[in-house]
Amino acid sequence: MGQCGITSSKTVLVFLNLIFWAAAGILCYVGAYVFITYDDYDHFFEDVYTLIPAVTIIAVGALLFIIGLIGCWATVRESYCGLTTFVVILLLVFMTEVAVVVLGYVYRAKVENEVNVSIKKVYDEYNGTNSNAQSRAIDYIQRQLQCCGIHNYSDWQNTHWYKESKNNSVPISCCKTNFGSCTGSLTHPEDLYQEGCEALVVKKLKEIMMYVIWTALTFAAIQMLGMLCTCVVLCRRARDPAYELLITGGTYA
Secondary structure, eight states: OHHHHHHHHHHHHHHHHHHHHHHHHHHHHHHHHHHHHHHHHGGGOOOGGGGHHHHHHHHHHHHHHHHHHHHHHHHHHTOHHHHHHHHHHHHHHHHHHHHHHHHHHHHHHHHHHHHHHHHHHHHHTOOSOTTOHHHHHHHHHHHHHTOOSSSSGGGGGGSHHHHHHOSSBOOGGGBOTTOTTOOOBTTOGGGBOOSOHHHHHHHHHHHHHHHHHHHHHHHHHHHHHHHHHHHHHHHHHHHOSSOBOTTTOSBOO
């Protein structure tokens, strides 16, 4: 019965190491996705430390690939030193992922305040030219999120761009996609997106942070199972140094 348990633990451990390799790719993808997406919204928050969870999760992904190699080798060879190192590294990564979850929740709570402080300034610096970074950012989010203005399209009337243009219109990026003849004129508000961008930007950034949090939680749970199986193997080996190897069917002295 004990032999069955140890063999099962080793089999699960090898399988988990394969999952770690897949997890490494997924974590790096999630981290890169957060970086790319935040780059599109970086004008709407000033705290660069908001990206710390994304940086950490990419580093964890790279480390998980190495952990998978160590784990497979240590499990197949029944290396006590290797398995011990594997458990220690897994524990460190697990603690790092817990930190990512905590930081994710902390910065997720700060997103709304960051956007509230920054968004009016960005709208005030809009000049409608492609060479202006703020203009590109606003036109992008208005098209992408299908919104107009900070709270609604009427907010444009308080911007420098509106007062200088004097044409009683908002940017073309406020136009609904199904109205090809839309010019942004406020005389036809039905052609414009009705919802403001502030709430949608906050929602988008919070969703991105939740991707990071749930990804970290998922793989932290998998790592706990990996540590449990490794501890089973180590305890069995400590009690009985001669037991069946996973791939050879022989004994390890």
